[in-house]
Amino acid sequence: MLRILSDLHIRDAASKIRRLADLEPLLDGVDELWLNGDTCDNQTGLAPADLDEIRAFFIARVPVVRFLTGNHDPDISTVHEASAAEGRLWATHGDVFLDSVVPWSRVRDKIEERVARALQADSALDLTTFEGRIAAMRQACLGFGRECDPERNDPAHRLRRLFTEFFPPRQPLAMLHTWWTFPHRAVTQTRRWRPDARVIVTGHVHFPRVWQRGDYTVINTGAFTGPLGARCVDVFDGHLAVRTITWRRRAWHAGDRVATIALAT
Template identity: 40%
Template sequence: MVAMPARAALPAGVIRILSDLHCYDARTLVRDFQQLLPLLEGVPELVLNGDSCEMRRDVSPAMVEALRNFFRQRVPAVTFITGNHDPDISDTHELLLAKDRIWVTHGDIFLDGLTPWSRHAGQLRRLLAAERAADPSADFALPAVRLRLARAVARAEEDLPDYVTGGWRAHLKWIARTFFPPRQVLAMLRAWRDLPSLAARLAVAQRSSTQVVVTGHVHFPGVWRHSGGPTIINTGSFFQPLGGNLVDIFADRVEVRRIRRCGSDFAPGALLATIPLHLSGSRT
């Protein structure tokens, strides 16, 4: 761990959001929780927006509890939001913050196929169709319904495509399964393109006070501003090659910063965007 300069504590009431750490996944850059300490220094409240760890593959309850305890021992208030890789890490699937002006959710619910670029996208579609058929009266337009069905699908997945990537043969196998057939790459590019507009559309329809949507899931960091609609922030991930961003929520604004590497550690980097928060009900 590289020594980092001391950082001023964030003011009380500020909330930091991180997403898609994917701890215990063989491909994450987070090999040791201690790498995250510079991101936690002086943080009064932390939200982990889904896929904090892998819960579906040879990960024991004790390992998940170790992750929870690491954050809880270092940050006064911590909230874990569920993702498609950790559907049972908590009972929190979304958050509305700053008087409902900020909507935080992992992001798979914005895509009808949940994870349409995955090799097992067909299985996901079948599982989702079965969940919808089991409750035909449920309104799939509602975020709460989409979240409930998405988490049920995540628990039921069987064809999990991730493999240990410690050696070059395993890396080649992972590359082959990820990029072939080419439809998977095309589906990923479509998800990167479409998620901001889909998130904005659902927010306008179902979360009318929302000015900022914070999401992850697709591992494509960025900020998209929509005229007359909410700003969409994707935090990216702790995977190569695109990396990730963090989000800090203040009383009057949202700041997006790059997560930079310092040796093997992660630390707050350059300020990428500032989004003002207006009086409730106003986006302009």
């Protein structure tokens, strides 16, 4: 069985994952694992030994592990996408579908400036292609400092996090707009970049949802942060199942199915 997870945000105080061992039930019986971006935050403060520990944890428990990059772990690997079922299933973190990487963020303008500098530095980068766009965005996110210390969870710092997320009011409005337009953006770009794909698995926007747009299905697996929760995608026997992720018996488990999708043509 192939399982896809995203946005674990390990070692971030906002993540609900307190110990790597709490994830073990999610890895039982999994033959291949795709970690679809933002597995951890190695932009700031994560020592190489910590990153090695995170990688080793998953590799020791699953025969095949793919670490796909996200905006918070832009250099966790050089892999930005994965596909299965003869290309009908395509997974990528999802920020590549957005012009500003994180349009709801207070640092949106700074990231846009970094993307522009990446394009100036390398004239071969082409934002109309997946490869050029993802390369520019990953360069823009390298070493980009966080406004809040990802490891602090004291009351004062939690208040600071809330402030940076909700003020100015443009930010929550931009997040709602992103959720509303995200499936359309994903389908539009997928038609151009990966024309064989019909099921698109993403993370990034932390909004667990399955959207149907014509003969395309867009899946967002949510996140292990915030109140909306996370989901996993399981692929087996020509089908795909979207399942909730629940906390029980002091660990994270795959829960109820919320959707089943055929991958065969």
